[in-house]
Amino acid sequence: MNDESRHCLCIPATPEDLPIKILDVNIVGNHVAGQFAVLFQQTLDFSTDASLALSRAETLLLYAWQELNTGKWSDVNFNWHKLYAAVSWLKAVATFRCRTTGESSTPPEVWLDIIKICDMGHLMGGDVWEGILLRTISAAEAKISELSPAVFAEPQRKKRTETVTICDVLHPIEELDRPSLAHFQAAFLRLKRPLMLKGILETWPALSKWSPEYVRSICGSRTVPVELGKRYTDEDWGQELMTISAFIDKYIYMLDNPDKKIAYLAQHDLLSQAPLLRDDISMPDYIAFAGDDDPDMNAWFGPEGTVSPLHHDPKDNFLCQVFGEKYVRLYEESESEKVYPHESTMLFNTSQVDVEDPDLERFPKFAEAVFSDCILRPEKLAG
Amino acid sequence: MGKTVVLTCGYNGGETLLCKHGKNLPPPLFLAPEAPYWASLVCDWSFNLTEAQITWKNIFLTKKEKNSPTIAALEDVADRPASLMAGDNSEFDKILLQPGVVCRVATAGVSTFFVTSIRSFSDNGTAMVRGIYTFSGTKSKWFHLPHPYERLRKIVWTIIDSRKTSPMLYAIDEVMSCLKITLGENSADCVTVPQLADVKMLDLVAGREHVLFLTLDGKIFSLGLSSRGQLGHGNLDAAEVPVLITAFDGIVIKQVAAGGWTSMALTDQGLVFVWGWNSAGALGFPNRACREQPGYMPKHGADPAAEMVELLAEPTNLPLLEKISSISCGERHAGAVSVTGKVFLWGLNQHGQLGLGDTTNRDYPVLLNTLAIRDLHVSRLFCGEWATVLLLPASLEDTNNGQDRLESSN
Numbered sequence: 001m002n003d004e005s006r007h008c009l010c011i012p013a014t015p016e017d018l019p020i021k022i023l024d025v026n027i028v029g030n031h032v033a034g035q036f037a038v039l040f041q042q043t044l045d046f047s048t049d050a051s052l053a054l055s056r057a058e059t060l061l062l063y064a065w066q067e068l069n070t071g072k073w074s075d076v077n078f079n080w081h082k083l084y085a086a087v088s089w090l091k092a093v094a095t096f097r098c099r100t101t102g103e104s105s106t107p108p109e110v111w112l113d114i115i116k117i118c119d120m121g122h123l124m125g126g127d128v129w130e131g132i133l134l135r136t137i138s139a140a141e142a143k144i145s146e147l148s149p150a151v152f153a154e155p156q157r158k159k160r161t162e163t164v165t166i167c168d169v170l171h172p173i174e175e176l177d178r179p180s181l182a183h184f185q186a187a188f189l190r191l192k193r194p195l196m197l198k199g200i201l202e203t204w205p206a207l208s209k210w211s212p213e214y215v216r217s218i219c220g221s222r223t224v225p226v227e228l229g230k231r232y233t234d235e236d237w238g239q240e241l242m243t244i245s246a247f248i249d250k251y252i253y254m255l256d257n258p259d260k261k262i263a264y265l266a267q268h269d270l271l272s273q274a275p276l277l278r279d280d281i282s283m284p285d286y287i288a289f290a291g292d293d294d295p296d297m298n299a300w301f302g303p304e305g306t307v308s309p310l311h312h313d314p315k316d317n318f319l320c321q322v323f324g325e326k327y328v329r330l331y332e333e334s335e336s337e338k339v340y341p342h343e344s345t346m347l348f349n350t351s352q353v354d355v356e357d358p359d360l361e362r363f364p365k366f367a368e369a370v371f372s373d374c375i376l377r378p379e380k381l382a383g
Numbered sequence: 384m385g386k387t388v389v390l391t392c393g394y395n396g397g398e399t400l401l402c403k404h405g406k407n408l409p410p411p412l413f414l415a416p417e418a419p420y421w422a423s424l425v426c427d428w429s430f431n432l433t434e435a436q437i438t439w440k441n442i443f444l445t446k447k448e449k450n451s452p453t454i455a456a457l458e459d460v461a462d463r464p465a466s467l468m469a470g471d472n473s474e475f476d477k478i479l480l481q482p483g484v485v486c487r488v489a490t491a492g493v494s495t496f497f498v499t500s501i502r503s504f505s506d507n508g509t510a511m512v513r514g515i516y517t518f519s520g521t522k523s524k525w526f527h528l529p530h531p532y533e534r535l536r537k538i539v540w541t542i543i544d545s546r547k548t549s550p551m552l553y554a555i556d557e558v559m560s561c562l563k564i565t566l567g568e569n570s571a572d573c574v575t576v577p578q579l580a581d582v583k584m585l586d587l588v589a590g591r592e593h594v595l596f597l598t599l600d601g602k603i604f605s606l607g608l609s610s611r612g613q614l615g616h617g618n619l620d621a622a623e624v625p626v627l628i629t630a631f632d633g634i635v636i637k638q639v640a641a642g643g644w645t646s647m648a649l650t651d652q653g654l655v656f657v658w659g660w661n662s663a664g665a666l667g668f669p670n671r672a673c674r675e676q677p678g679y680m681p682k683h684g685a686d687p688a689a690e691m692v693e694l695l696a697e698p699t700n701l702p703l704l705e706k707i708s709s710i711s712c713g714e715r716h717a718g719a720v721s722v723t724g725k726v727f728l729w730g731l732n733q734h735g736q737l738g739l740g741d742t743t744n745r746d747y748p749v750l751l752n753t754l755a756i757r758d759l760h761v762s763r764l765f766c767g768e769w770a771t772v773l774l775l776p777a778s779l780e781d782t783n784n785g786q787d788r789l790e791s792s793n
Contacts, residue, residue: 058733059733059734062733062769066591066643066714069591069644070591070592070643071591071592071608238693344618344619344620
């Protein structure tokens with residue numbers, strides 16, 4: 001393997017620089033720890049057969065995957081995440097070794113597969129060895145650009161010539177332009193009253209830069225979990241993994257999608273996966289002021305017509321609309337009974353009522369439920 | 384009792400996955416025929432099966448390079464049923480090889496190995512148990528079972544319960560009552576399970592998140608998590624105590640099996656029912672990810688518009704060509720043996736555990752029809768995590784049951 005490839009795969013000059021003892025043997029057991037050590041050695045020793053390393057990596061990934069799928073996700077011991085992440089990187093290196101012959105240049109498809117492998121590792125396992133998965137992805141993306149410079153379409157921002165109303169706003173949420181932190185705290189945060197904040201996102205580069213093509217240029221090759229089907233309460237709802245590029249083509253541009261099926265890249269930590277996007281936004285002070293200096297950050301990216309069913313979250317939310325428009329309806333906690341939450345353990349935070357077309361025979365009290373609503377457009381922050 | 388032929392395929396412990404044909408596939412292997420009769424055998428993912436030396440009384444399976452015994456040495460049990468599972472912790476070796484101590488071991492999850500050390504078997508099939516020995520990595524501990532629970536028929540455990548990650552242990556005692564075992568400081572606390580106080584238990588099996596209870600009169604109860612419907616109550620809600628699966632009202636079940644996240648039942652009419660997670664086609668129903676595998680061959684005559692099944696929360700009949708006599712589940716694969724000795728396998732095949740000569744998952748039951756197995760009558764099948772073991776009783780006339788044919792086909 002030449003130095004350039006080693007650099008792209010983030011293989012350190014001396015493999016001893018990567019600490020091998022990252023697993024707690026009391027959790028993973030002697031056999032797994034032993035297999036991991038053998039895999040590590042086989043992968044980074046270029047004189048050995050790379051296909052053996054690859055199959056061993058697949059086996060360890062299967063093992064970790066089994067543990068990650070047992071019980072509640074939040075209860076899974078972090079050693080399994082570490083194992084999945086570390087083995088994913090080793091699998092990427094072993095894959096590269098298997099697919100590269102001699103000194104001939106490695107084709108871009110191999111680098112795309114390496115990105116896929118590292119992305120799966122990151123999705124299931126987080127990261128390890130000082131962010132080796134994201135570093136490898138970054139280097140691989142740079143390599144692909146070098147080999148086949150992508151032609152970026154001119155960012156197409158659809159400027160609406162007229163305002164198209166998604167839905168009538170019946171009980172407008174209060175709007176304020178950059179209120180003081182004190183007023184925000186006293187009149188809204190403390191009293192749990194909703195507020196639409198204006199003028200906050202003016203400084204965000206995202207507002208002028210972000211478009212489907214821009215997102216594709218930054219992270220088109222990255223694998224993300226996409227929700228298929230209009231609502232997560234529908235029977236035919238499901239999740240699928242696909243690259244962002246594939247998602248944009250099929251579900252934003254509706255190419256090769258004759259039935260105009262809907263999919264939603266919803267509630268995904270896209271900004272951690274693609275740190276370059278993170279640079280285009282900045283955290284409004286109101287969030288830190290609300291007491292959380294490490295908030296969850298999720299992105300929602302989808303075509304027209306996506307719906308998130310009526311639900312409540314355990315944490316406060318700041319929803320920022322970067323492009324497009326979203327109708328938002330909010331009910332206070334006191335109205336909970338009138339919105340008929342599901343009784344099952346899975347959907348207890350979700351209402352049974354289809355807000356767009358409520359069945360008032362089954363859910364009569366819903367007609368009396370008090371709400372406030374708004375349409376979010378770029379340059380407004382609803383909190 | 385006569386000789387038994389044992390065939391196996393699947394994961395062999397990670398040391399070498401190359402077979403004689405040079406491809407990365409372990410074909411059905413062949414073990415020495417001199418095993419005593421095996422009533423049940425279950426193997427875990429590290430079932431090391433390379434050079435096998437099986438004698439009448441002592442069964443050792445050795446690792447190629449270490450040449451040290453890696454599973455139980457059963458002494459003087461040639462005429463007793465034995466339940467074996469393999470582990471590979473070195474501490475474990477020491478316990479097992481103590482003279483006079485016969486062990487019944489199992490792995491639950493990964494880190495903790497539970498061993499019930501058995502002193503002897505009695506005539507009615509119960510075992511005199513010394514206690515429960517657990518060890519994980521570098522720590523180990525003995526838990527003694529109180530009187531009168533030193534004699535057990537079976538013990539199962541799974542790591543996950545519905546609230547906290549502590550082991551759930553259930554057992555069938557000498558008089559076929561169902562016990563729940565809680566591990567205290569140094570001893571085990573045994574209580575009869577109230578919901579099953581008036582019934583006799585035929586069997587207990589456990590997956591990664593659930594336990595199935597089979598009563599003597601053919602009813603199934605289930606408890607644990609139902610994240611993929613594996614409890615069979617028609618929803619995804621967990622159960623903390625055993626709950627009757629009402630879908631089987633009026634049906635007599637004679638065998639149950641549990642995979643990682645799946646459940647399987649065999650009725651007294653030879654019908655197979657499955658429920659739980661259909662990942663990799665583990666339930667034998669159409670699975671989308673299976674179909675997207677490179678080299679996937681659909682079932683002959685299959686309906687291309689068939690609905691994909693992600694999970695089944697209710698027991699569902701899996702149509703098989705023949706009446707079935709026994710079933711078994713691996714982690715995500717499963718198998719059935721018909722009354723005529725034919726074997727059907729389906730599900731995960733990443734390590735060749737379906738014995739079909741490739742590593743493509745199957746989301747439909749496949750008749751095992753390779754040269755090695757054709758015309759041979761299989762009596763029982765056992766699925767380990769990633770391996771499958773077939774038992775063929777040697778016929779009286781043909782004492783090696785086609786061993787010559789097997790050897791020449793390799």
